[in-house]
Amino acid sequence: MSWIDICAIGDIPLRGARKIKTALGCVAVFRTDVEEVFAATNSCPHKGGPLSEGIVHGQSVTCPLHNWVFDLNTGQAKGEAGAITTFPAQVREGRVWIDSTSLVARSAA
Amino acid sequence: MTKQKLIVIGAGMATGRMLEHLTDAALDAFDITLFNAEPRGNYNRIMLSPVLAGDKTYEEIITHDDAWYAARNITCRFGEAVAGIDRTAKTVTAANGDVLTYDKLVFGTGSTPFMIPLPGHDLEGVIAYRDLEDTEAMMAMGTGKKVVVIGGGLLGLEAAAGMAARGVEVTVVHIMGHLMERQLDEAAGYLLKSSLEAKGITVKLRANSKAILGADGRVRALLLEDGTELPCDLLVMAVGIRPNVALAQGAGLAVGRGIHVDDQMVTSDADVLAVGECVEHDGTLFGLVAPLYDQARVAAQTLLGEAAVFKQKTLSTKLKVTGCDLFSAGDFADGEGREDIVFRDPARGVYKRLVIEGTRLVGAVMYGDTADSTWFFGLIQSGEDISEMRETLIFGPAFQGGASVDPLSAVAALPPEAEICGCNGICKGTIVTAIEGGASDLGAVRSTTKASASCGTCTGLVEQLLQLTLGDEFQKPAAQPICGCCDLTHEDVRRLIKSQELKSQEAVWQELGWKTRNGCHVCRPAVNFYLLADWPLEYQDDPQSRFVNERKHANIQKDGTFSVVPRMWGGITNPTELRAIADAADKYNVPTVKVTGGQRIDLLGVKGEDLPFIWADLNKAGLVSGHAYSKGLRTVKTCVGTDHCRFGTQDSTGLGIKLEQTLWGSWTPHKVKLAVSGCPRNCAEATCKDVGIICVDSGYQVGVAGAAGMDVKETERLVDVPTEADAIDWTVAFIQLYRENAKYLDRPYKWVAKVGLGWVKDKLSDADERARLIAAFELSQTIYRKDPWAEHAKEAERFQPLADLTLEAAE
Numbered sequence: 001m002s003w004i005d006i007c008a009i010g011d012i013p014l015r016g017a018r019k020i021k022t023a024l025g026c027v028a029v030f031r032t033d034v035e036e037v038f039a040a041t042n043s044c045p046h047k048g049g050p051l052s053e054g055i056v057h058g059q060s061v062t063c064p065l066h067n068w069v070f071d072l073n074t075g076q077a078k079g080e081a082g083a084i085t086t087f088p089a090q091v092r093e094g095r096v097w098i099d100s101t102s103l104v105a106r107s108a109a
Numbered sequence: 110m111t112k113q114k115l116i117v118i119g120a121g122m123a124t125g126r127m128l129e130h131l132t133d134a135a136l137d138a139f140d141i142t143l144f145n146a147e148p149r150g151n152y153n154r155i156m157l158s159p160v161l162a163g164d165k166t167y168e169e170i171i172t173h174d175d176a177w178y179a180a181r182n183i184t185c186r187f188g189e190a191v192a193g194i195d196r197t198a199k200t201v202t203a204a205n206g207d208v209l210t211y212d213k214l215v216f217g218t219g220s221t222p223f224m225i226p227l228p229g230h231d232l233e234g235v236i237a238y239r240d241l242e243d244t245e246a247m248m249a250m251g252t253g254k255k256v257v258v259i260g261g262g263l264l265g266l267e268a269a270a271g272m273a274a275r276g277v278e279v280t281v282v283h284i285m286g287h288l289m290e291r292q293l294d295e296a297a298g299y300l301l302k303s304s305l306e307a308k309g310i311t312v313k314l315r316a317n318s319k320a321i322l323g324a325d326g327r328v329r330a331l332l333l334e335d336g337t338e339l340p341c342d343l344l345v346m347a348v349g350i351r352p353n354v355a356l357a358q359g360a361g362l363a364v365g366r367g368i369h370v371d372d373q374m375v376t377s378d379a380d381v382l383a384v385g386e387c388v389e390h391d392g393t394l395f396g397l398v399a400p401l402y403d404q405a406r407v408a409a410q411t412l413l414g415e416a417a418v419f420k421q422k423t424l425s426t427k428l429k430v431t432g433c434d435l436f437s438a439g440d441f442a443d444g445e446g447r448e449d450i451v452f453r454d455p456a457r458g459v460y461k462r463l464v465i466e467g468t469r470l471v472g473a474v475m476y477g478d479t480a481d482s483t484w485f486f487g488l489i490q491s492g493e494d495i496s497e498m499r500e501t502l503i504f505g506p507a508f509q510g511g512a513s514v515d516p517l518s519a520v521a522a523l524p525p526e527a528e529i530c531g532c533n534g535i536c537k538g539t540i541v542t543a544i545e546g547g548a549s550d551l552g553a554v555r556s557t558t559k560a561s562a563s564c565g566t567c568t569g570l571v572e573q574l575l576q577l578t579l580g581d582e583f584q585k586p587a588a589q590p591i592c593g594c595c596d597l598t599h600e601d602v603r604r605l606i607k608s609q610e611l612k613s614q615e616a617v618w619q620e621l622g623w624k625t626r627n628g629c630h631v632c633r634p635a636v637n638f639y640l641l642a643d644w645p646l647e648y649q650d651d652p653q654s655r656f657v658n659e660r661k662h663a664n665i666q667k668d669g670t671f672s673v674v675p676r677m678w679g680g681i682t683n684p685t686e687l688r689a690i691a692d693a694a695d696k697y698n699v700p701t702v703k704v705t706g707g708q709r710i711d712l713l714g715v716k717g718e719d720l721p722f723i724w725a726d727l728n729k730a731g732l733v734s735g736h737a738y739s740k741g742l743r744t745v746k747t748c749v750g751t752d753h754c755r756f757g758t759q760d761s762t763g764l765g766i767k768l769e770q771t772l773w774g775s776w777t778p779h780k781v782k783l784a785v786s787g788c789p790r791n792c793a794e795a796t797c798k799d800v801g802i803i804c805v806d807s808g809y810q811v812g813v814a815g816a817a818g819m820d821v822k823e824t825e826r827l828v829d830v831p832t833e834a835d836a837i838d839w840t841v842a843f844i845q846l847y848r849e850n851a852k853y854l855d856r857p858y859k860w861v862a863k864v865g866l867g868w869v870k871d872k873l874s875d876a877d878e879r880a881r882l883i884a885a886f887e888l889s890q891t892i893y894r895k896d897p898w899a900e901h902a903k904e905a906e907r908f909q910p911l912a913d914l915t916l917e918a919a920e
Binding site: 007011013015019021023026027029033034035047053054055062065100 | 285286449634653668912
């Protein structure tokens with residue numbers, strides 16, 4: 001794993017999200033709790049809705065376009081045949097870190 | 110074997126425990142000298158809080174007295190600091206110049222409380238909470254004295270509670286959104302705050318300290334960033350600790366934030382060890398006592414040449430404040446594949462949350478009932494498979510049956526004086542008395558008490574009271590809860606927010622028995638609206654509980670771009686505004702420019718990143734947000750009225766502009782659209798609006814509850830009034846009544862159909878009630894009548910990507 005320091009935890013609002021640009025498209029970073037983050041593809045597999053704009057609740061996000069609900073642990077859409085790709089992310093000493101190797105691995109796959 | 114010389118620097122809890130282990134195992138192995146800068150030996154520092162609260166005396170918390178040291182042949186040099194260390198010569202120099210040789214040296218220099226370098230932090234009466242002297246300073250405070258504590262963590266709260274128990278007026282100032290944020294989640298933080306407030310402690314959250322004010326060299330008050338002054342006789346800073354590493358650094362040992370040690374507690378010098386709060390092990394510092402004791406044991410074994418390994422373990426926290434039963438353990442962050450189990454019992458003020466990863470319990474937060482905490486902590490530490498008992502796990506070891514949570518508990522918990530029916534001012538006690546007196550169904554309750562006999566929105570609550578009082582004799586009709594997070598309807602939640610004075614989302618989740626950690630996309634926007642509508646000053650709007658359009662102040666389109674609609678008051682514009690709109694459309698490559706049905710211009714296809722900049726440009730021309738995205742006032746359509754039209758009877762354009770200027774920015778249960786037509790020919794199509802006004806020669810006809818969407822419905826006449834001012838008053842009062850009573854996402858026509866136009870008319874015909882509604886609306890508008898675009902344009906970076914990893918990711 002190769003962790004990249006993305007931002008301070010305070011840069012993402014509690015129960016909110018921000019996106020980061022990668023060569024493979026945008027990745028959303030969700031802050032589900034005071035010191036809890038998840039990262040996943042920003043685009044909803046249904047109609048491409050921007051998930052970083054959705055309502056974040058528990059460890060899930062709801063797509064703002066048609067209310068598909070994704071479990072951020074697995075990326076699986078609840079009650080739908082669809083999923084988003086998740087990436088390892090963590091909070092350490094007030095900073096948000098994301099694993100860059102997983103972003104590359106996705107391109108190789 | 111000759112005795113080795115051991116020198117220990119610092120007589121604290123870690124070194125104290127180490128010396129116990131060492132001398133228990135081999136009394137004569139070492140010739141021990143113990144330095145301590147404080148003029149006393151080891152006492153149980155974590156018991157200072159009970160000393161402060163008066164539950165214990167200092168003598169009771171001394172762990173090692175003179176006799177103990179004498180019995181163990183330890184040479185005590187208390188009140189003496191160490192001046193320097195020469196690791197090559199293996200000597201320690203005392204403050205008085207004595208040079209002592211050592212074979213093994215142990216650092217137990219502990220930590221220093223961190224003092225925020227605010228202006229005035231060196232005034233007399235500004236202290237930390239660390240040692241007996243600090244405790245004594247706090248114990249000197251009594252009834253009539255005021256104390257401010259900066260820091261809402263474990264130590265700060267224990268200090269606050271201890272002094273409050275002595276009659277001191279205590280205010281806790283905390284920078285974060287909830288107390289003890291490192292150990293607790295928001296829900297438990299909310300309950301803790303409520304308990305502390307019940308003890309008379311004032312808690313100020315999200316409060317930034319600016320300066321400490323003094324008079325004659327002594328602290329007088331704390332000044333906050335927002336200008337608030339908190340007068341105090343004593344100011345306690347409890348914001349964290351810093352390891353004391355200066356001596357170790359001077360001796361050339363490897364030091365990070367603390368003194369680096371390996372798994373055997375050995376520093377970068379094989380003959381020098383360190384234990385306690387001064388060490389850094391594997392990147393971690395230590396403040397709680399359990400790992401310190403582990404370190405002490407490992408250090409003793411290492412000194413004796415035995416193999417031992419210090420391993421960091423899951424920690425648990427308990428707050429030592431009487432009446433605040435609180436427990437947290439394990440890990441809540443950074444979870445792949447983690448799930449929550451939440452249990453709340455509002456009647457008993459209980460909250461429990463378990464965090465499960467796969468088949469293991471990894472974290473627990475409990476408040477109000479911590480009886481099972483040891484059991485849960487055991488499960489966390491052992492990592493045993495809990496999948497068999499998962500369904501009933503939260504009920505603890507005694508209960509493995511499977512009863513569900515009682516959906517009536519929120520209503521059961523209400524005090525008798527809680528108001529159930531807002532229309533008629535009927536409280537719970539009156540209704541229960543009526544039911545016990547023979548009113549056995551809804552109709553009977555209505556006729557005997559008038560409860561739920563007016564607008565009917567409290568019907569759900571009255572039915573729950575019937576069920577609670579009569580038990581199985583009453584069959585409650587199935588009500589539709591807001592969502593799976595709770596058992597209450599929208600109307601129930603609205604009523605309870607008012608009667609229980611719930612002023613935060615955490616309060617709603619806890620007191621009304623939410624079954625999830627923090628709601629979902631269905632209930633969050635509704636609860637957020639109810640709170641801001643009922644408590645405009647106390648509750649702060651939460652953007653993260655809003656649908657994207659209201660958070661971004663623009664309408665999201667199917668391709669993820671946004672539309673931007675500037676406000677045109679009453680549909681009136683001018684060449685300057687039109688030029689600014691045209692320029693903005695050019696500058697930001699807006700693909701589509703459309704005239705809307707509400708007499709506005711819509712710029713469609715704007716990129717999210719560009720929003721703050723296009724807003725700033727439009728702001729410069731005097732254009733503000735048109736709120737074309739909000740559950741709030743959208744537009745007031747007008748015709749040209751008496752200005753130009755030969756049929757016009759009144760200044761319909763002028764009234765439309767005044768209405769729009771009064772109402773703009775307000776949040777409502779659903780969107781609200783108005784129109785004002787200058788004559789009954791009705792060119793502004795006012796008869797299908799939420800509020801539509803038709804001007805006639807004799808005055809103004811105010812119609813409400815029209816619709817022209819999925820349903821089409823003509824407005825119903827609310828009132829005819831002679832003057833423009835009356836028309837505005839009635840409109841504002843109607844919208845405020847709708848704001849206070851309607852279910853989230855009910856347009857006015859749906860709400861009026863539920864409560865009846867007669868009820869609305871009765872309410873608004875009462876001049877006092879009308880005045881109250883107008884005043885309440887105006888109060889709310891002091892917060893919300895402002896341009897969100899101007900506010901957001903100042904924070905343009907929030908709209909940009911956090912980072913651009915295009916290069917890194919492509920490597």
